[in-house]
Amino acid sequence: MSGRSGGLEKARAKMLDAGVDPVAIETFAHYYRLLEHGETGMIPESTIAPVDMESLADVEVDADVAADAIGKTVAIKLNGGLGTSMGMERAKSLLCVRRGLSFLDIIARQALHLRQKYDARLPLLLMNSFRTSADTLHALGRYEDLPVDGLPLEFLQNKEPKLLTSDLTPVSWPKDPDLEWCPPGHGDVYTALRGAGLIATMIEQGYRYVFVSNSDNLGAVPDPRLAGWFAASGAPFAIEAVRRTPSDRKGGHFAQRKADGRIVLRETAQTLPEDLEALADLDRHRFTSTNNLWFDLHAMKAMLDDREGILGLPLIRNVKPVDPTDPASPEVVQIETAMGAAIEIFDGARLIEVGRDRFIPVKTTNDLLVLRSDVYEIGADFALTQVATDIPYVDLDSGYYRTIHEFDQRFPDGEPLLSQSTALRVRGDWTFGRGVRVLGEVELEGRGPQRVPAGEVLGSPSADQGADD
Incomplete structure (x- = not known):
C-alpha cells in the first residue's frame, strides 16, 4: 500500500x-x-x-x-x-x-x-x-x-x-x-x-x-x-x-x-x-x-x-x-x-x-462598523434598509481594530455616523467619542493614542480627503 x-x-x-x-x-x-x-x-x-x-x-x-x-x-x-x-x-x-x-x-x-x-x-x-x-x-x-x-x-x-x-x-x-x-x-x-x-x-x-x-x-x-x-x-x-x-x-x-x-x-x-x-x-x-x-x-x-x-x-x-x-x-x-x-x-x-x-456580509470589523452605523435602518419587520446613498468604504488600522475587543474599546459610546460618508480610513490608535459624524472622504492619521471628541464633524461632503480632528 x-x-x-x-x-x-x-x-x-x-x-x-x-x-x-x-x-x-x-x-x-x-x-x-x-x-x-x-x-x-x-x-x-x-x-x-x-x-x-x-x-x-x-x-x-x-x-x-x-x-x-x-x-x-x-x-x-x-x-x-x-x-x-x-x-x-x-x-x-x-x-x-x-x-x-x-x-x-x-x-x-x-x-x-x-x-x-x-x-x-x-x-x-x-x-x-x-x-x-x-x-x-x-x-x-x-x-x-x-x-x-x-x-x-x-x-x-x-x-x-x-x-x-x-x-x-x-x-x-x-x-x-x-x-x-x-x-x-x-x-x-x-x-x-x-x-x-x-x-x-x-x-x-x-x-x-x-x-x-x-x-x-x-x-x-x-x-x-x-x-x-x-x-x-x-x-x-x-x-x-x-x-x-x-x-x-x-x-x-x-x-x-x-x-x-x-x-x-x-x-x-x-x-x-x-x-x-x-x-x-x-x-x-x-x-x-x-x-x-x-x-x-x-x-x-x-x-x-x-x-x-x-x-x-x-x-x-x-x-x-x-x-x-x-x-x-x-x-x-x-x-x-x-x-x-x-x-x-x-x-x-x-x-x-x-x-x-x-448582500451585507460581515467578515471584518470594517464591515461591522458600517452595519452598526446609521447607513442602515432596522424596520418593524427586522429587515435592514440602506438609508445612505452609498455604502462607505471603511479601512480601520488592523493593528488597533482587528479584534472585536480592540474595536469595542475604541468606540465606547457608539459608532460614528457614516450615512453621509464615502470613505473612512483610520491609521493609528483613535478612540471615538459619542455622535461623531463623518462627511465625504476622511483619513485619520496619528502617532500614539488619539481621540475624536464627542459630536465632532470630520470632513465635508465635497472633500476629497482630509479631516478636522
Whole structure:
C-alpha cells in the first residue's frame, strides 16, 4: 500500500472513531482521491466566458404565487463560523449588531415576522458546527415560537481531518487536538442535510423549496417575491447574484463554461496566478455570489440519490498552517467545497440579479462598523434598509481594530455616523467619542493614542480627503 493510500485509510479510521457520518466519510474519500491524483480545482480563464442574467427588479411575481411559495419554503442559515478573524472564540452570529440585538436575534425576528405576515410555517434551521451549537441553541432559547413541529432547530456540519501537504496523512497536533479537524466548507450543507435525514423529512411534511444563506448576512431575508420567482421558474437550483464593486475584486464570480454552457462559480482559490487580472476585471466578470441560494427539494433528493449521496462539487484545495495563529506550524491541506458550486451540477439552474441590500456580509470589523452605523435602518419587520446613498468604504488600522475587543474599546459610546460618508480610513490608535459624524472622504492619521471628541464633524461632503480632528 502506498503512503498516500495509507493516508486515506488513516483519515477514514480517524473519522470513524470520531463518529462522522458514513456518507460524509465517503464524500471526503472522493475528494481525497482527486487530491491524490493532482486535482487542484483550478478553472482557467481560457475555459470560461462572462455570463448575463435577469434582474429581480424587472421580474413580475404574482402575489398569490409568492405567498404560496413562501408557505412551502424552509430557511437554512449557515452558522458554523466562529468569527476567528475578529478574535472571537464563539459563534460570530452572537455578535451584537445594534439595540442589544445579535445577528441571531434579528434572524429569528425576521422569520417570526414573515410567518405572521404570510401565515406561513417557514421553519428556520441552523447548520451549526460542533463549536457553535451549544451557544447558538442557548441564545435562541428565548424564542419559544421559533421551533416548528417535526423539524429540529439545528443540524450539524460535518468535520474532516486536515492533511499534511507532505504526504496527505492526517495531521497530529497534540497541543490542541481540535485543530486537527476542519469543516469541509459550506458545500457540506447537502451532505449534512441528507445525513440527518432532513431532505426526506422536509418533503414528507410538504415543503418544496429551501433558501440557504449565511448567518452573517442580515440582508438575506427569505423573500416571498424571490420564492415566487423561483417556484414559477421551475428551476432545480438558483443563486442570487449582485454586481461586483471594487471591494469584490478579489472575490469569486459567475461565468459560463465554454465546454457545456453550464454556469460555474469560480472562487479566488480556483484561479490560476496568471488569471488573477481577469478575475479582478469588473467589466468582464460583472457578477458575484451573495451565497443566498434556492433549491428544489425533489430535484436535490433525486440528484443525491442518483449519486449515492456524493454531489461531486468542484474541489477547493485550501493550504494553511495547522494552527492559523502560528505561521511556522506544519502546512496542511483543507479539502473544501462551496455550496454555490452546485449550480454547475443541475441542468436548468438559474441566476438572478438582486439589489446590494440582500448582500451585507460581515467578515471584518470594517464591515461591522458600517452595519452598526446609521447607513442602515432596522424596520418593524427586522429587515435592514440602506438609508445612505452609498455604502462607505471603511479601512480601520488592523493593528488597533482587528479584534472585536480592540474595536469595542475604541468606540465606547457608539459608532460614528457614516450615512453621509464615502470613505473612512483610520491609521493609528483613535478612540471615538459619542455622535461623531463623518462627511465625504476622511483619513485619520496619528502617532500614539488619539481621540475624536464627542459630536465632532470630520470632513465635508465635497472633500476629497482630509479631516478636522
